[in-house]
Amino acid sequence: MEAYNIIKVKKGKKYFFRSTANQRIQHIILATCVIVLVLTGMPLKFHDASWAHYLYALFGGIKVAPIVHKTAGCILMILFVYHLIYLAYNIYAGQIAPLRKKKELSAGKLLKLLATLPFIPNRKDLDDIIQLFKYLFFLTDRKPGGDEFTWKNKFDYWAPFWGIPVLGISGLIMWNKEFATQFLPGEIINFALIAHSDEALLAALFLFIWHWYNVHFKTSVFPMGTVFITGYLSEKLMVEDHYEYYVKVMKKAGLEHEILPPHGSFAQESEQETPIRKESDSTPTDEKFKTYGSTKGGQPA
Amino acid sequence: MKLKRFNKFFFSCCGFFLLNLFFVTSFMVTDSLAADIGNCLLCHKYPGLSRIDEEGKFRLLYVNESIFANSVHAKVKCEGCHTDIKKIPHDPAKKVNCLSECHIIEPSSEQKFSHKEVATFLSKSVHAKLDEKQNPKKYAEDMPDCLDCHDNPLFRPLSFFKRVRPGISEMALGRCRVCHKKDEFIFRFYNHVTTRLHTTRSPKNIAEMCGRCHDDPKIVARHNLTTRAVFSYGETFHGKAANYLDERIPDCLDCHINRGKSVHQMLSHEDPLSITYDTNKSAICTNIECHPKATPRLANYKVHLELTPENSPKEYYFQLFFIALTGGTLLPLMGIMFLDLFRRLFPNIRITRRK
Numbered sequence: 001m002e003a004y005n006i007i008k009v010k011k012g013k014k015y016f017f018r019s020t021a022n023q024r025i026q027h028i029i030l031a032t033c034v035i036v037l038v039l040t041g042m043p044l045k046f047h048d049a050s051w052a053h054y055l056y057a058l059f060g061g062i063k064v065a066p067i068v069h070k071t072a073g074c075i076l077m078i079l080f081v082y083h084l085i086y087l088a089y090n091i092y093a094g095q096i097a098p099l100r101k102k103k104e105l106s107a108g109k110l111l112k113l114l115a116t117l118p119f120i121p122n123r124k125d126l127d128d129i130i131q132l133f134k135y136l137f138f139l140t141d142r143k144p145g146g147d148e149f150t151w152k153n154k155f156d157y158w159a160p161f162w163g164i165p166v167l168g169i170s171g172l173i174m175w176n177k178e179f180a181t182q183f184l185p186g187e188i189i190n191f192a193l194i195a196h197s198d199e200a201l202l203a204a205l206f207l208f209i210w211h212w213y214n215v216h217f218k219t220s221v222f223p224m225g226t227v228f229i230t231g232y233l234s235e236k237l238m239v240e241d242h243y244e245y246y247v248k249v250m251k252k253a254g255l256e257h258e259i260l261p262p263h264g265s266f267a268q269e270s271e272q273e274t275p276i277r278k279e280s281d282s283t284p285t286d287e288k289f290k291t292y293g294s295t296k297g298g299q300p301a
Numbered sequence: 302m303k304l305k306r307f308n309k310f311f312f313s314c315c316g317f318f319l320l321n322l323f324f325v326t327s328f329m330v331t332d333s334l335a336a337d338i339g340n341c342l343l344c345h346k347y348p349g350l351s352r353i354d355e356e357g358k359f360r361l362l363y364v365n366e367s368i369f370a371n372s373v374h375a376k377v378k379c380e381g382c383h384t385d386i387k388k389i390p391h392d393p394a395k396k397v398n399c400l401s402e403c404h405i406i407e408p409s410s411e412q413k414f415s416h417k418e419v420a421t422f423l424s425k426s427v428h429a430k431l432d433e434k435q436n437p438k439k440y441a442e443d444m445p446d447c448l449d450c451h452d453n454p455l456f457r458p459l460s461f462f463k464r465v466r467p468g469i470s471e472m473a474l475g476r477c478r479v480c481h482k483k484d485e486f487i488f489r490f491y492n493h494v495t496t497r498l499h500t501t502r503s504p505k506n507i508a509e510m511c512g513r514c515h516d517d518p519k520i521v522a523r524h525n526l527t528t529r530a531v532f533s534y535g536e537t538f539h540g541k542a543a544n545y546l547d548e549r550i551p552d553c554l555d556c557h558i559n560r561g562k563s564v565h566q567m568l569s570h571e572d573p574l575s576i577t578y579d580t581n582k583s584a585i586c587t588n589i590e591c592h593p594k595a596t597p598r599l600a601n602y603k604v605h606l607e608l609t610p611e612n613s614p615k616e617y618y619f620q621l622f623f624i625a626l627t628g629g630t631l632l633p634l635m636g637i638m639f640l641d642l643f644r645r646l647f648p649n650i651r652i653t654r655r656k
Contacts, residue, residue, distance in 0.1 A: 044538070044541050047535070047541045047544045047545065048535075048544070053545070056545060061545060061546075062542050062545035062546070062547040063547070132637070135644065136637065136640035136641060136643075136644050137640070138644070138650050138651070174538070177592070177595070177599060177602075178592050178594045178595040178596075178599065179594075181595060181596055181598040181599040181601075181602075182596055182598075184598070185598055185601055186598045186599050186600060186601030186602040186603075187601055187602065187603060187615075187616075189599075189602045190602060190603050190606055190613075190616050191615075191616065191619055193537075193538075194616060194619055194620045194623065195619070195623065198620060198623035198624065198626075198627065199623060201627065202623070202626060202627040202630060202631070205627070205631055206630065206631065206634070209631070209634075209635070209638070210631070210634045210635075210638065213638050218641065218642070218645070219642075219645045219646075220645075
């Protein structure tokens with residue numbers, strides 16, 4: 001498995017590891033498929049809209065666009081199955097196998113292990129949401145100090161776990177209606193159409209408004225976030241969204257003296273245990289590229 | 302020298318243009334030969350010809366010769382339908398009766414041609430004005446007359462049923478010319494035969510035609526119909542594909558007419574002889590041209606699904622769940638987004654003392 005540096009320094013700026021090449025490729029396939037599916041599906045949902053005929057014509061109209069839609073849907077479902085295998089393998093190889101090796105694996109430990117995986121929602125997420133609302137309503141200047149994966153990341157990650165099966169199964173039923181109605185009642189197609197159509201609209205709005213706002217369009221990232229291409233997040237955004245994890249990683253890399261203050265203007269008031277530096281301070285190294293720490297296959301070493 | 306060359310070029314262009322004009326106009330003339338023996342177009346060819354009738358309605362009396370010449374009735378004399386007109390200039394013409402015998406001789410029976418048979422079919426269909434006891438049905442005036450569906454569309458000759466492109470096939474014309482010498486005769490009969498081998502309207506046009514009544518809320522309410530049929534058809538993949546001008550997709554007539562019967566013999570879904578009757582309707586979907594591998598279960602798919610708690614409670618609440626899910630997910634997230642943007646744009650607003 002390829003090893004990744006947790007912190008990279010390029011032209012005096014630090015970048016923090018977020019995702020492996022494998023994960024980025026998965027994400028790009030997911031994103032491409034979703035965009036193609038939305039562009040070839042929404043003209044059917046809104047077939048009376050003036051724009052729908054032009055958009056559908058771009059994909060070959062009624063004769064070709066459904067084929068494009070089904071192809072993208074198949075790729076997405078294969079990707080989903082692959083991701084489940086990938087996830088299971090990584091959890092097994094990274095977490096369960098070492099315990100088995102030490103002969104410390106028990107049902108209780110396994111459950112605890114699964115419940116404390118970094119992408120599983122936890123109490124801290126709830127605290128962060130409460131803190132976020134305080135911040136958004138101007139009750140505090142302190143933003144929630146996000147962990148490696150914030151509640152927003154988890155929401156974005158788990159949403160397709162609901163969406164892809166709902167859309168995939170309903171799509172397969174409508175596509176293979178003769179087969180599906182061999183053992184299911186004909187009304188299932190009505191339910192499949194409602195589920196497919198409405199869930200697709202929810203997914204599209206969720207991704208193109210909420211997800212894109214958070215990763216591309218919010219003022220600190222606009223016009224485009226690059227982490228989905230590079231796999232590394234800038235220090236500024238790490239401080240803004242993942243402050244607790246940022247501090248943890250910096251300490252681990254022996255860079256306590258370079259830790260930036262938390263996001264916002266409350267730095268002076270906040271209780272900081274670690275020495276802080278101003279964002280404008282230069283990094284102690286003038287090297288063009290320097291790395292700290294390493295991680296294997298997305299799992300912090 | 303240069304001027305001479307230019308003149309030569311200029312005159313060649315003019316010559317070419319005039320030659321083209323000659324061919325185009327001569328084609329248009331031959332193309333627009335309608336059966337106007339009575340010379341009615343002498344007056345009716347003028348686009349502005351119109352009058353206000355006794356009921357105060359504006360009546361356009363103009364006949365577009367080119368459209369008429371390409372219509373299904375191109376070879377019927379004007380007097381063939383307007384039987385009350387005996388002299389020119391004529392008195393106000395009466396409404397045309399589509400069941401009158403016209404001058405054409407039907408070749409198989411050698412009798413005068415008439416649409417009377419259609420009226421017989423229609424009188425036995427769900428669209429009949431009289432009920433089984435020959436009493437006028439309630440709201441009989443809502444039942445369609447000939448012109449409600451037949452707006453005399455242009456010919457749309459084809460090369461075979463739904464899967465083939467419309468238009469005159471050059472290959473087929475070659476075969477006709479083996480025996481028949483006159484192109485005018487060949488075109489006429491090619492059009493006559495091929496337009497009757499398929500519907501002259503696209504599925505979208507047919508749905509729109511039926512929708513004139515079946516999507517009219519007043520008619521739907523008056524006749525206690527459970528659905529706006531064309532609207533609900535439009536929400537299915539068939540309807541959507543029809544809207545995208547798919548010629549292969551089933552339209553109203555494909556599912557509501559018993560195979561091999563005239564479209565005028567449409568029966569109510571409550572009639573045991575109807576293809577849409579509960580125990581017969583599986584034959585619609587499993588038709589060889591549609592879903593031959595399907596089981597009768599497929600026909601239980603509700604094409605005309607009206608999402609109301611009265612008509613389809615299960616589907617209605619299922620959709621309500623997704624609407625609630627969409628609203629319940631997106632509204633809070635949009636709220637957070639809006640507040641986040643506001644907080645970013647106005648970071649220094651003070652509401653209360655900060656902790």
